Amino acid sequence: MIATATTGTILLAHGSRDPQWRLPFESILKKMQAQSTAPLALAFLESMTPTLEQTIDEMVAAGTKQIHVVPVFLAVGSHVRKDLPNLLETARQRHPGLTLEASAAIGEQDVIQEAIAQLALRASTLAGSK
Amino acid sequence: MIATATTGTILLAHGSRDPQWRLPFESILKKMQAQSTAPLALAFLESMTPTLEQTIDEMVAAGTKQIHVVPVFLAVGSHVRKDLPNLLETARQRHPGLTLEASAAIGEQDVIQEAIAQLALRASTLAGSK
Numbered sequence: 001m002i003a004t005a006t007t008g009t010i011l012l013a014h015g016s017r018d019p020q021w022r023l024p025f026e027s028i029l030k031k032m033q034a035q036s037t038a039p040l041a042l043a044f045l046e047s048m049t050p051t052l053e054q055t056i057d058e059m060v061a062a063g064t065k066q067i068h069v070v071p072v073f074l075a076v077g078s079h080v081r082k083d084l085p086n087l088l089e090t091a092r093q094r095h096p097g098l099t100l101e102a103s104a105a106i107g108e109q110d111v112i113q114e115a116i117a118q119l120a121l122r123a124s125t126l127a128g129s130k
Numbered sequence: 131m132i133a134t135a136t137t138g139t140i141l142l143a144h145g146s147r148d149p150q151w152r153l154p155f156e157s158i159l160k161k162m163q164a165q166s167t168a169p170l171a172l173a174f175l176e177s178m179t180p181t182l183e184q185t186i187d188e189m190v191a192a193g194t195k196q197i198h199v200v201p202v203f204l205a206v207g208s209h210v211r212k213d214l215p216n217l218l219e220t221a222r223q224r225h226p227g228l229t230l231e232a233s234a235a236i237g238e239q240d241v242i243q244e245a246i247a248q249l250a251l252r253a254s255t256l257a258g259s260k
Contacts, residue, residue: 009254018207024237025205031247038254068257070250074204075155077148103253106246107154115245116236117161120200123233124139124168127198 008039008064010055012102013072014079015044022048025072039064045079056091056100066099074107138169138194140185142232143202144209145174152178155202169194175209182214186221186230196229204237 009032013025022042029042039062043055050058052069059067069088071080084102092100106112139162143155152172159172169192173185180188182199189197199218201210214232222230236242 007254007257009250011250013204016205016207018211021205021207023205024235024243028243028247028250031244032251035247036251066257068254070253072204072246072250074143074202075146075151075153077146077151101257103250105154106249109249111249112242112245113154113158114161115242116202117158117165119236119239119241120139120141120158120202120233121162121166123200124137124198127137127196127231 006038006064007066007068008041008059009036010052010059010067010069011040011042011072012052012069012084013042013044013048015046015048017047028072045083052087053091056095056098060095060098065097067101069100069102071102071105073105076105076108080105136168136194137196137198138171138189139166140182140189140197140199141170141172141202142182142199142214143172143174143178145176145178147177158202175213182217183221186225186228190225190228195227197231199230199232201232201235203235206235206238210235 011025011029025042029040032040039059041055041059043050043052056067071084073080088100088102092098141155141159155172159170162170169189171185171189173180173182175182186197201214203210218230218232222228
């Protein structure tokens with residue numbers, strides 16, 4: 001559908017004071033950019049920039065009317081359960097024409113749990129065969 | 131190889147004061163248990179039990195001579211870079227006959243980054259087609 005082309009995606013990660021912490025998330029973003037021409041960005045909840053607020057504002061300023069936030073968290077604590085809905089609601093109020101939604105945290109999704117399980121089983125098999 | 135059967139695997143997660151935070155990791159462990167008869171366990175660095183130390187001690191007491199630790203972290207900060215090597219070294223000194231190794235953090239591995247990228251692209255396509 002035509003709407004798909006204008007949906008922006010924001011990968012939302014926790015953030016850390018350690019500058020190298022962001023590298024895996026940048027790799028994920030690059031993999032997505034290689035496969036999609038849609039607006040794609042990375043944002044952080046704390047200790048790193050850009051913030052979710054900044055990223056939403058930039059996408060909206062560039063003409064994006066629909067944004068989907070993917071919480072790149074393995075598990076759900078207060079950050080995803082409380083902070084994220086509040087941030088989304090504030091952004092919706094700031095941008096009345098914007099459709100803004102979020103997925104479940106990636107670690108809650110079966111396909112990611114299965115990928116981690118397979119990786120862990122394989123890692124141990126390789127270790128055992130040394 | 132025969133050695134594979136005696137390699138134990140420990141999924142090591144960060145931990146949280148939020149009791150529900152552990153659920154995705156328990157799901158990953160269950161998926162592994164459905165596919166392997168090797169010793170498998172879940173441990174946490176902080177705020178949750180069992181600790182890595184407890185889990186290693188239990189596996190060794192049950193006869194495991196080789197343990198592979200999989201850091202179920204999306205990115206590497208001081209926990210994985212500093213705390214984990216120290217914990218492993220202490221455990222090696224406590225159990226001289228034990229072979230104890232760790233993988234890179236799961237979020238640093240291409241197969242997981244690719245799975246997250248695919249999930250995020252798909253989530254936005256579904257959102258855009260509503």
